[in-house]
Amino acid sequence: MDQDKSVEDALKDMIVERLFLSVEPGEIGDDDNLMDTFEIDSVRLLEIVVGLEEVFDISLEDDEFSIERFESVKAIADLVREKLPE
Amino acid sequence: MEEPLFLPADGRRLFGVLHQPDGESRGCGFVFCAPFAEEHKQGYRVFVELARRLTAHGFPCVRFDYRGTGDSEGPFTDFTLAGAIADIAAASAFLRERTGVARVGLVGLRLGASLAWRAAAEGQDVARLALWQPIVDGKLFYKLNIRRMLIRQMMTAGKAEGERATQDKTAIDLDGFLASRTTCEELKELDLRTGDRPAAATLLVQFAHNTEPSGEMAPLVDALGGEDQFLPLILEPFWQRLGYVDCSVAMDATVAWALEREGAGAEAPA
Numbered sequence: 001m002d003q004d005k006s007v008e009d010a011l012k013d014m015i016v017e018r019l020f021l022s023v024e025p026g027e028i029g030d031d032d033n034l035m036d037t038f039e040i041d042s043v044r045l046l047e048i049v050v051g052l053e054e055v056f057d058i059s060l061e062d063d064e065f066s067i068e069r070f071e072s073v074k075a076i077a078d079l080v081r082e083k084l085p086e
Numbered sequence: 087m088e089e090p091l092f093l094p095a096d097g098r099r100l101f102g103v104l105h106q107p108d109g110e111s112r113g114c115g116f117v118f119c120a121p122f123a124e125e126h127k128q129g130y131r132v133f134v135e136l137a138r139r140l141t142a143h144g145f146p147c148v149r150f151d152y153r154g155t156g157d158s159e160g161p162f163t164d165f166t167l168a169g170a171i172a173d174i175a176a177a178s179a180f181l182r183e184r185t186g187v188a189r190v191g192l193v194g195l196r197l198g199a200s201l202a203w204r205a206a207a208e209g210q211d212v213a214r215l216a217l218w219q220p221i222v223d224g225k226l227f228y229k230l231n232i233r234r235m236l237i238r239q240m241m242t243a244g245k246a247e248g249e250r251a252t253q254d255k256t257a258i259d260l261d262g263f264l265a266s267r268t269t270c271e272e273l274k275e276l277d278l279r280t281g282d283r284p285a286a287a288t289l290l291v292q293f294a295h296n297t298e299p300s301g302e303m304a305p306l307v308d309a310l311g312g313e314d315q316f317l318p319l320i321l322e323p324f325w326q327r328l329g330y331v332d333c334s335v336a337m338d339a340t341v342a343w344a345l346e347r348e349g350a351g352a353e354a355p356a
Contacts, residue, residue, distance in 0.1 A: 017295045020322050042241045043128075043326050046234050054301070065236040065246035 058083035095176035101157035102150030115146035115187035119198030146185040189213035206284030224276025235261040
């Protein structure tokens with residue numbers, strides 16, 4: 001991950017890249033509902049989870065898979081920050 | 087001509103489809119090694135199309151379901167990696183016998199590509215390997231399948247319930263596919279970075295958002311020899327999409343590679 005970028009910006013880059021979205025990363029709002037706005041279904045969400053673990057070098061636990069943690073860039077960024085070392 | 091049939095393997099009947107050119111066949115045919123579980127479903131139609139394209143250029147092909155999968159005999163818990171590798175050998179023998187080809191190549195996608203690699207490395211008589219995004223690290227793949235199930239649970243109920251085993255604890259539910267404990271252990275032990283690499287001429291195709299070899303693919307790229315080819319494509323992983331992904335570029339490249347290996351032009355034999 002580029003150290004100069006916020007977690008939110010790095011997430012947006014990763015989401016656009018891995019899901020081949022035809023929008024610019026900056027067009028994704030931090031609070032946009034990803035499922036509703038970008039039609040992210042279960043298989044695309046899997047791509048995001050794999051990307052999270054690779055880009056941020058974190059590992060998600062089974063009990064962290066709840067819908068509110070993945071509904072927006074802000075929610076995912078909060079999850080990432082919880083997992084990153086201090 | 088396409089013929090649905092059952093082919094023999096270790097006393098079982100495996101369902102398959104034999105594709106034979108309308109004109110003369112080349113001396114090489116291809117066995118299609120399918121991916122695993124959900125990825126098999128998503129990739130099914132692309133394999134049909136690729137087999138048809140190869141056949142149109144004179145390569146007989148056979149697609150088949152491993153033991154315990156698709157329309158082949160046995161419950162899904164009969165599926166094991168060792169059994170699937172034996173099934174690939176049976177399909178290769180069948181293709182040689184029915185079409186008279188002198189050389190057999192394996193076309194594999196995801197776990198099917200890994201099984202093709204292993205089959206060739208373990209000494210099966212394989213002349214060509216076309217590997218589409220093989221699973222290199224089986225532990226990661228197992229985790230991916232568990233993740234897939236957790237996400238599906240989460241999207242349905244709002245929160246994941248966790249890993250589910252059958253009542254008798256002999257199988258794990260991998261998102262609707264009951265994988266035996268043996269298969270789960272085999273998946274976790276699968277590692278293409280270790281062991282012998284196959285001698286067959288290899289086409290390694292990567293589907294990604296850029297053309298750099300991914301961390302998982304890099305060790306295989308490093309292991310390729312002078313006769314081999316790495317083809318990185320900027321293309322969505324169609325086996326992991328609900329919607330349509332146009333894979334023409336991957337199919338065209340695979341057919342072109344097969345023809346090149348035969349020293350042939352794009353026209354089908356007369």
